Amino acid sequence: xxxxxxxxxxxxxxxxxxxxxxxxxxxxxxxxxxxxxxxxxxxxxxxxxxxxxxxxxxxxxxxxxxxxxxxxxxxxxxxxxxxxxxxxxxxxxxxxxxxxxxxxxxxxxxxxxxxxxxxxxxxxxxxxxxxxxxxxxxxxxxxxxxxxxxxxxxxxxxxxxxxxxxxxxxxxxxxxxxxxxxxxxxxxxxxxxxxxxxxxxxxxxxxxxxxxxxxxxxxxxxxxxxxxxxxxxxxxxxxxxxxxxxxxxxxxxxxxxxxxxxxxxxxxxxxxxxxxxxxxxxxxxxxxxxxxxxxxxxxxxxxxxxxxxxxxx
Amino acid sequence: xxxxxxxxxxxxxxxxxxxxxxxxxxxxxxxxxxxxxxxxxxxxxxxxxxxxxxxxxxxxxxxxxxxxxxxxxxxxxxxxxxxxxxxxxxxxxxxxxxxxxxxxxxxxxxxxxxxxxxxxxxxxxxxxxxxxxxxxxxxxxxxxxxxxxxxxxxxxxxxxxxxxxxxxxxxxxxxxxxxxxxxxxxxxxxxxxxxxxxxxxxxxxxxxxxxxxxxxxxxxxxxxxxxxxxxxxxxxxxxxxxxxxxxxxxxxxxxxxxxxxxxxxxxxxxxxxxxxxxxxxxxxxxxxxxxxxxxxxxxxxxxxxxxxxxxxxxxxxxxxxxxxxxxxxxxxxxxxxxxxxxxxxxxxxxxxxxxxxxxxxxxxxxxxxxxxxxxxxxxxxxxxxxxxxxxxxxxxxxxxxxxxxxxxxxxxxxxxxxxxxxxxxxxxxxxxxxxxxxxxxxxxxxxxxxxxxxxxxxxxxxxxxxxxxxxxxxxxxxxxxxxxxxxxxxxxxxxxxxxxxxxxxxxxxxxxxxxxxxxxxxxxxxxxxxxxxxxx
Numbered sequence: 001x002x003x004x005x006x007x008x009x010x011x012x013x014x015x016x017x018x019x020x021x022x023x024x025x026x027x028x029x030x031x032x033x034x035x036x037x038x039x040x041x042x043x044x045x046x047x048x049x050x051x052x053x054x055x056x057x058x059x060x061x062x063x064x065x066x067x068x069x070x071x072x073x074x075x076x077x078x079x080x081x082x083x084x085x086x087x088x089x090x091x092x093x094x095x096x097x098x099x100x101x102x103x104x105x106x107x108x109x110x111x112x113x114x115x116x117x118x119x120x121x122x123x124x125x126x127x128x129x130x131x132x133x134x135x136x137x138x139x140x141x142x143x144x145x146x147x148x149x150x151x152x153x154x155x156x157x158x159x160x161x162x163x164x165x166x167x168x169x170x171x172x173x174x175x176x177x178x179x180x181x182x183x184x185x186x187x188x189x190x191x192x193x194x195x196x197x198x199x200x201x202x203x204x205x206x207x208x209x210x211x212x213x214x215x216x217x218x219x220x221x222x223x224x225x226x227x228x229x230x231x232x233x234x235x236x237x238x239x240x241x242x243x244x245x246x247x248x249x250x251x252x253x254x255x256x257x258x259x260x261x262x263x264x265x266x267x268x269x270x271x272x273x274x275x276x277x278x279x280x281x282x283x284x285x286x287x288x289x290x291x292x293x294x295x296x297x298x299x300x301x302x303x304x305x306x307x308x309x310x311x312x313x
Numbered sequence: 314x315x316x317x318x319x320x321x322x323x324x325x326x327x328x329x330x331x332x333x334x335x336x337x338x339x340x341x342x343x344x345x346x347x348x349x350x351x352x353x354x355x356x357x358x359x360x361x362x363x364x365x366x367x368x369x370x371x372x373x374x375x376x377x378x379x380x381x382x383x384x385x386x387x388x389x390x391x392x393x394x395x396x397x398x399x400x401x402x403x404x405x406x407x408x409x410x411x412x413x414x415x416x417x418x419x420x421x422x423x424x425x426x427x428x429x430x431x432x433x434x435x436x437x438x439x440x441x442x443x444x445x446x447x448x449x450x451x452x453x454x455x456x457x458x459x460x461x462x463x464x465x466x467x468x469x470x471x472x473x474x475x476x477x478x479x480x481x482x483x484x485x486x487x488x489x490x491x492x493x494x495x496x497x498x499x500x501x502x503x504x505x506x507x508x509x510x511x512x513x514x515x516x517x518x519x520x521x522x523x524x525x526x527x528x529x530x531x532x533x534x535x536x537x538x539x540x541x542x543x544x545x546x547x548x549x550x551x552x553x554x555x556x557x558x559x560x561x562x563x564x565x566x567x568x569x570x571x572x573x574x575x576x577x578x579x580x581x582x583x584x585x586x587x588x589x590x591x592x593x594x595x596x597x598x599x600x601x602x603x604x605x606x607x608x609x610x611x612x613x614x615x616x617x618x619x620x621x622x623x624x625x626x627x628x629x630x631x632x633x634x635x636x637x638x639x640x641x642x643x644x645x646x647x648x649x650x651x652x653x654x655x656x657x658x659x660x661x662x663x664x665x666x667x668x669x670x671x672x673x674x675x676x677x678x679x680x681x682x683x684x685x686x687x688x689x690x691x692x693x694x695x696x697x698x699x700x701x702x703x704x705x706x707x708x709x710x711x712x713x714x715x716x717x718x719x720x721x722x723x724x725x726x727x728x729x730x731x732x733x734x735x736x737x738x739x740x741x742x743x744x745x746x747x748x749x750x751x752x753x754x755x756x757x758x759x760x761x762x763x764x765x766x767x768x769x770x771x772x773x774x775x776x777x778x779x780x781x782x783x784x785x786x787x788x789x790x791x792x793x794x795x796x797x798x799x800x801x802x803x804x805x806x807x808x809x810x811x812x813x814x815x816x817x818x819x820x821x822x823x824x825x826x827x828x829x830x831x832x833x834x835x836x837x838x839x840x841x842x843x844x845x846x847x848x849x
Contacts, residue, residue, distance in 0.1 A: 080359065249563070252566050265731070
């Protein structure tokens with residue numbers, strides 16, 4: 001297991017390295033200069049580019065960048081030389097993470113609750129309602145839902161704020177927009193797996209022994225039914241934790257996604273690369289943790305991992 | 314069962330509140346004491362250091378927080394700010410400014426000539442990344458210093474005492490006073506403002522202001538708060554206590570925030586807002602001092618033929634174009650912005666002369682035939698490069714359609730991302746390329762100088778010694794009437810005889826302003842809004 005974990009970590013580092021390399025060259029392939037804006041003369045642009053070493057061969061720039069990254073130095077933002085890229089990440093990530101974690105909590109609780117309800121309810125109407133609602137929530141793209149929520153609850157009804165992240169009320173709309181899809185997915189997964197789990201013999205046996213319906217669901221069936229859900233939650237939380245470009249832009253939320261869009265528009269090379277490295281690392285770590293968690297919960301996977309580790313010897 | 318569901322829901326609510334409370338910044342407009350307004354501005358970019366990389370954040374900040382030496386009001390009269398008076402020698406090469414002796418920084422220390430010099434010397438260091446450094450080049454040796462060919466002590470700026478500032482110019486420059494509103498000519502407190510990367514400019518402790526408002530709080534990517542500067546020499550005239558600027562990514566979010574009552578002012582919105590708010594008190598439409606036009610590459614056949622350039626210009630129906638593009642555009646036939654005023658007469662500069670040319674499809678067809686392309690036959694396909702903004706995409710399609718219909722020539726459209734379009738333009742790698750120019754300072758020279766043979770904005774290979782000599786003569790002509798004649802002559806030559814460009818339209822700025830606010834002014838040079846004398 002330990003050997004397998006190490007292997008996964010090394011692959012992760014390798015993937016990050018490939019990601020940085022590809023991004024580095026792609027960024028320099030986009031036409032445009034970080035310093036060329038409306039009123040800047042060509043002579044000034046050239047002098048500033050020299051100042052930042054952008055006139056050197058791309059390979060030289062690449063090796064010096066990789067050297068800096070290995071020392072943990074992501075450089076300064078070209079747009080704002082007083083701010084280091086690491087400071088920008090340290091400022092923007094907690095914002096993104098706070099929305100992401102809230103949205104994750106909402107989707108897990110709501111999704112699980114509705115999934116259970118759908119599996120156990122005897123009323124056909126409720127079951128159909130949950131299914132239809134889930135289909136709708138999963139079918140509307142996040143940005144459309146966000147704009148719809150904004151227009152209805154902020155612009156027309158004026159119940160909730162439209163922009164920024166200045167009070168708890170500001171969280172409601174973006175979190176709702178972010179949670180709709182994952183909540184629907186989780187509800188569907190929980191509903192389906194729990195449904196088939198409840199048909200199994202051990203459930204019948206437990207009931208025969210007189211154990212209550214809810215106790216069976218929460219202590220036995222749900223635990224087994226939750227594995228596929230965890231496999232979904234892993235990647236979903238990685239995407240929630242790296243920020244949604246669209247939702248953050250629509251609600252003017254100062255998170256990673258908005259920084260990323262801005263950095264590309266401004267050709268802020270160091271910031272684009274820094275954010276890519278960071279987001280890549282988050283995705284890799286979260287996926288690794290999910291895999292380990294699944295393995296820990298599921299003896300079958302654990303054995304498979306052990307085997308994979310052994311065969312690598 | 315109902316009880317358990319309630320429990321789940323309760324747990325969910327509790328969890329969310331717990332997480333939320335960890336990451337909420339205080340609402341900047343929540344305390345509600347005194348007179349305050351909240352203004353929506355475009356996204357947080359650039360620094361607030363006048364010697365640094367200037368972008369929208371600085372421009373918004375400086376309008377309320379910094380006093381330039383002097384400026385012009387809407388009638389073209391001088392309004393003295395940091396300076397009390399000035400003198401100039403006969404050939405406009407030595408400019409002496411006497412600073413206000415009672416002017417103080419927002420910590421109570423005096424504003425001195427050294428503070429003005431501080432911005433200039435720092436901006437001339439290429440490491441500062443100042444995009445406005447080239448506006449210092451009229452000063453003796455400034456360009457050589459910037460290029461590392463001369464020492465800073467040879468710079469033609471003198472500070473004989475704390476309240477005198479003397480500029481020695483390399484060549485006569487009659488519009489020098491107009492340059493003074495540019496960031497590089499505004500002061501930065503020499504005690505704190507040491508370099509662009511120390512972060513002094515966004516720390517309220519060190520970011521001092523010599524204008525009506527001072528920085529009180531700066532939260533990156535979210536907002537910054539300005540409070541009234543009690544040490545300001547003219548503080549009695551200032552009514553507001555607080556101005557909060559909030560950053561937005563796009564104009565739609567700004568309009569939403571205005572609708573939701575979160576901001577009092579939202580500027581530069583799309584023309585659809587104009588239609589939605591028609592007749593409402595909130596709608597505040599201002600003229601932009603800007604021209605949208607197209608560069609024709611003179612190195613590309615057949616655009617090197619003046620008859621072809623004239624034909625294209627005459628074949629475009631600008632009235633129809635503006636009707637389609639949006640109600641915030643107005644046809645223009647000039648390079649100089651439609652709403653730029655001639656300070657000597659107080660009239661719009663372009664209205665003082667005849668329109669450089671008249672649209673005429675018949676004549677355009679004749680010209681094209683004379684050039685060897687009767688009914689567009691044999692005319693090569695040209696490509697038009699433009700940024701992917703909605704307005705420019707609409708414009709491109711209309712022009713494509715009009716030129717096909719009127720001249721039977723084919724224009725291929727190539728939309729590019731804004732930055733990519735800048736690069737294409739600078740590289741001169743185009744047939745036709747969209748250009749937009751907002752005035753940097755309130756003089757037609759800001760436009761006409763772009764077409765000089767050695768100008769960095771001359772991207773289309775214009776090399777006209779007659780034009781150069783007229784425009785250069787205008788910058789040393791001290792007689793304002795003669796100078797105005799020269800400028801008109803230059804514009805007629807470039808736009809009405811040689812047809813170097815295709816002028817398209819002037820634009821209006823669509824703003825939403827809380828009707829309770831009074832006293833918002835428009836800066837004559839750029840058309841931007843100024844809130845320093847506002848009241849609520």
